[in-house]
Amino acid sequence: MTELSLLQGIHRTLRQEMQRDERIVVLGDDVGRWGGVFGVTEGLLEEFGPQRVLDMPMAEGGLIGTAVGMALYGVRPVPEIQFADFIYPGFDQMVSEMAKMRYRSGGDYSCPVVLRVPYGGGVGGGMYQSQSPEAYFCHTPGLVVAVPSNAQDAIGMLRSSLRGNDPVVLLEPKRLYRRAHSPVPEDDFEVPLGSARIVREGTDVTVLVYGAMVPVAEEAAQMAAESGIQTEVIDLRTLLPLDIATVLASIAKTGRAVIAAEAPKFCSYAAELAATLAERAIVHLEAPVLRVSGFDTPIPFAFEDEYLPGPRRVYAAIEQVANF
Amino acid sequence: MPDELLTVLGADAEQNDKNAPELSERDLRTLYEALVLARILDEHCELLHDGGKLSFWVPSGVAAAVAAGSALALDDADWLYPSFRSAAAYWLRGGSVEQWVAQMLGSADDSQHGRQVAGHASLPDGRYVSVSGVLANHVQQAAGTALAMRLRGEPAAVLALLGAGSAAQAGFHSALELAARLALPLVLVARTDGHLDLASRAAGYGLGTQRVDGGDVLAVLKAARAARALAAGGRGAQLVEAIVHEGDAVDPAVRLRPFLEHRGLWDPGRQEDLQQRCHARIAAAIEVAESIGKPPAATMFDDVYAERPWMLQEQAEQLSRELETREENA
Structure with a gap:
């Protein structure tokens, strides 16, 4: 076991997989000489050379479209978007091309692009360096949307993504990049996409979270425990496809659910989860399903702390459904 | 200053012969037959459309010359990103009329299982990518494929067909930016009506350019072949602006026919026979597609x-x- 940060986990796995599979090519704005805006790709250019690590023009649509064309040819591109907030010019290539290529070609082509996207608030980034755009992507058949919350999952999920044949949007919670180091196994493990992880077991309330909200929910669960409420925290890890079995099994046990995410509330991924529980778990539910979220506003620079759901906001919802 | 407009097929048969690109008799016949087939397919599509059996299709029209000339300019290892009006290119890359019709009508034989409207056939063996439903997205992908070829050290090229509308899209410009910067083995063949002067714009990005009479299939072939050789040979990305006047609608096959006749490769008997064969083949393909129904x-x-x-x-x-x-x- 080695102790790694989430960022180190991604860096090391990229490096190992590039050694293992010479089809993998990293590309993006400043991923080469500069090592990426957060340093995830540091040293890769020196090790693998300019044929495998490409500094690209600053055009996200161009970057993702280029990656699609490379993937069709048999290369395995790993484009990096500097901030999720800048991905929108590439949205068309993601939705119209990357996600639909296998479908529209009747299986003639697949498009295994692994799109790395640092996302989320909490780093003082304001409106254009803090967004959580997962709901847009989760509305697109053909995409896999995954959000690791720690080094071990990031390693295992990135490995699965790089070894699979679907396009993956890997949302990396930049707030957690360097926050904590955790032990990771040395072996060649994978974390299957579409599998959630029970972070903490409990019997009274289920909290469904992902990415940067996982440690927040853990803290809230600790606060709840001090009030005598046993909270089960589930890290969904993959949003699309959802690990429905793990979620439903937990609700069958607790009968109460809170969903917490940074994104705005209206039409959010949390809304999808709430609807799914209404459809499939109504007989188990003892209380309304509550969503804890950011507000339905852009993220204002000076009020980031007020905007982002913290442990207290999550705890308040846990308490509310527990006492319903 | 716009480039000179390249034309091969003019009024003087001797001059035409002198200007023509090198082409075997077999390839010349294949080219001509693809143009005739495209025209006859257009006629069948119009009937199907009028009969309520085809909701959407884009005719090849004069643009068949651009598609056919471009496709024939490529080597087997090259890739082609088509746009609409590319049926002739699909056939010249090895696709069958029957599969084209199956895709067009979404029949059980369609290898894409009836998922797309007409004109989107896919042919991986011919390195012919299914047309994107969104304007100009494929131009950027073509640049990506060209980049992948470069990284792999393959001595091949990518050709993308596009219409004038694509030139206003962001993807077109970011593709040109990348292709010029990295001198990618990419050839863009763009159909315009000449007013855009797309060649000058592309030259501004640093691409090599050539303007060509888009209704003249031999001129398109000549220009595309030269552009392909430059691109694949490391001389950077190229843009061929094929000027097509949809309105004048001179059938590119009719324009090519005297050239074949002058070389003694064609006569009225052959013409009648070819037209009958094309009609029969398309009609049979439509009948099969209609009788077998949709995929599961x-x-x-x-x-x-x-x-x-x-x-x-x-x-x-x-x-x-x-x-x-x-x-x-x-």
């Missing part, structure tokens, strides 16, 4: 992901139950 509805859940996730499995089962009930009630 359950195929709509395939190829979304490498493996069907649970929700698609559930939805497939739901649809299957709905269809069973419908049959029972019928």
